[in-house]
Amino acid sequence: MESIKRRLRQLGFVWEEALVSISRSLWMSWVVIVTMAVSLSILGGFWMLSEELNDVAASIGSRIELMVFLDVDADAASTAREVRNLDGVQEVELVTREQAWEKLQTELGQEYDFRELVENPLPDTLRIKVDSPAEAPRVAREIGQLEAVEEIRYGQDLLAKIEQVARFTRLLGLAVTGILFMATLAVTGNTIRLAIQARRREIEIMQLVGASATFIHLPFLLEGLFFGLGGTVITAGVLFAWRTFVQSHLREIFPFLPIQTADLELLLLLGVLLAIGMGMGMIGSLLSVKRHLRQTAG
Amino acid sequence: MIRIRQVSKTYTSGVRALHGVNLDVASGEFVFLVGPSGAGKSTLMKLLYRSEVASQGQITIGGIDVGKLHGSQISVLRKKIGVVFQDYKLLPQRTVFENVAFALKILGTSRDDIQKRVKSALELVGLREYGEVLPHELSGGQQQRVCLARAIVNTPPLLLADEPTGNLDPETSWEIMRLLTKINMHGTTVVCTTHNKLVVDNMRRRVVTIDNGRIVMDQAKGVYSVGVN
Numbered sequence: 207m208e209s210i211k212r213r214l215r216q217l218g219f220v221w222e223e224a225l226v227s228i229s230r231s232l233w234m235s236w237v238v239i240v241t242m243a244v245s246l247s248i249l250g251g252f253w254m255l256s257e258e259l260n261d262v263a264a265s266i267g268s269r270i271e272l273m274v275f276l277d278v279d280a281d282a283a284s285t286a287r288e289v290r291n292l293d294g295v296q297e298v299e300l301v302t303r304e305q306a307w308e309k310l311q312t313e314l315g316q317e318y319d320f321r322e323l324v325e326n327p328l329p330d331t332l333r334i335k336v337d338s339p340a341e342a343p344r345v346a347r348e349i350g351q352l353e354a355v356e357e358i359r360y361g362q363d364l365l366a367k368i369e370q371v372a373r374f375t376r377l378l379g380l381a382v383t384g385i386l387f388m389a390t391l392a393v394t395g396n397t398i399r400l401a402i403q404a405r406r407r408e409i410e411i412m413q414l415v416g417a418s419a420t421f422i423h424l425p426f427l428l429e430g431l432f433f434g435l436g437g438t439v440i441t442a443g444v445l446f447a448w449r450t451f452v453q454s455h456l457r458e459i460f461p462f463l464p465i466q467t468a469d470l471e472l473l474l475l476l477g478v479l480l481a482i483g484m485g486m487g488m489i490g491s492l493l494s495v496k497r498h499l500r501q502t503a504g
Numbered sequence: 505m506i507r508i509r510q511v512s513k514t515y516t517s518g519v520r521a522l523h524g525v526n527l528d529v530a531s532g533e534f535v536f537l538v539g540p541s542g543a544g545k546s547t548l549m550k551l552l553y554r555s556e557v558a559s560q561g562q563i564t565i566g567g568i569d570v571g572k573l574h575g576s577q578i579s580v581l582r583k584k585i586g587v588v589f590q591d592y593k594l595l596p597q598r599t600v601f602e603n604v605a606f607a608l609k610i611l612g613t614s615r616d617d618i619q620k621r622v623k624s625a626l627e628l629v630g631l632r633e634y635g636e637v638l639p640h641e642l643s644g645g646q647q648q649r650v651c652l653a654r655a656i657v658n659t660p661p662l663l664l665a666d667e668p669t670g671n672l673d674p675e676t677s678w679e680i681m682r683l684l685t686k687i688n689m690h691g692t693t694v695v696c697t698t699h700n701k702l703v704v705d706n707m708r709r710r711v712v713t714i715d716n717g718r719i720v721m722d723q724a725k726g727v728y729s730v731g732v733n
Contacts, residue, residue, distance in 0.1 A: 212612035219609045230597075411593055414553065415607035415658070416583035418576045 242437025252379025280354030394490025430491030511561030586655030645676030
């Protein structure tokens, strides 16, 4: 019991030391936190953007229908059966040429029955829903091989473009974030190095009065963790602002795009960013501690 | 308490600081290490609190082979040794009380205990009223007394004082020496390096003379004399 109390008091002292160290270099701490926040915000921003693009692609994809126009003399019902048996096909609706003709008449208006004037020029049509947009090209190819099929139409080009943009966004995000992370590590490490130098005397005395290495390193690791925490808090602000202001503007500009991010996803994202931020803070500080405290150890 | 056998120390720069040193210090003894600058006194002290490691030979303190210690074992050793420095090594941004409490806080001592022990340590060195003062507001002698208080607050069995009077005037030097004697009388083994002939000659304690990295004389009630400045 007494040894646990002793440990707790030691931890309390480590905590005090970390606070003292931070408060003595407030300006540098601030610089590190802002750098950290920039890196995390850009990572989070890219992440959200690519998620949004994915959402857009998915929602367009879910609306995708393959329109298959059949030969005039084809057996529509049996073709529909054949198509229904293909892999990845969710639903097949047969629209006979008579139904299509009827529908066209309805849409064009009732006053004038042009069906009496011309013969029905429309082919039988299959409206096909696929399981996932990614399968659409393959399904289209397979249907295209059926003899009865005259022509197939779907939004393949648009879909491919959106997916390409999403992929590019993700890659660009990763590249930019990678570079920023290295910068963040460098800035964190450097700040901790300065903190170590500012506290050389304390460290020397701690070592002389018998403080263990862990005990001496811990305040600096806590400082690194604190940088990560601070950076994430600012990032949270930035990302919420992004969602509230920027997204609502985007929605005004592109009302047809389904832009939205669920709160839960944003919290998850912030959780991941917090872990990354604190991890970076700790790694940056650990590298510095390992390099700059070794000389004075022992 | 201390057993030094055939200890040599050559620094990586090639400087040979100690050469085949043998020395025994019994528990409760008071020993002066004297000799000219660069004789190897400070190196010997550093070997004792394991700031340096001997190139050859063996040093044991309380039966522990100091040279074989690693990592956390070193901190265990140092908790049993109080060290006093010529330049005091006080933390400038902390009060006298905090400076002395520093060592205890690292050990996880309880608040009440810290209060009690810091107060009695400051009492012993005659600085009871100076707890809330910052080191730079004190005279050199007072700062050295703070350093002493910090060294003994943990009641270590061994106290190493490396040139404790190096920066002090004769009057103040005497005060420090009186304090070291007082601490010694409480049972703490004291090893003290010094240049101060006057102090050594008047204390009539054991004097070990080092010159050129070797022990050249070891007198039970010695004086600072022989061929050294």
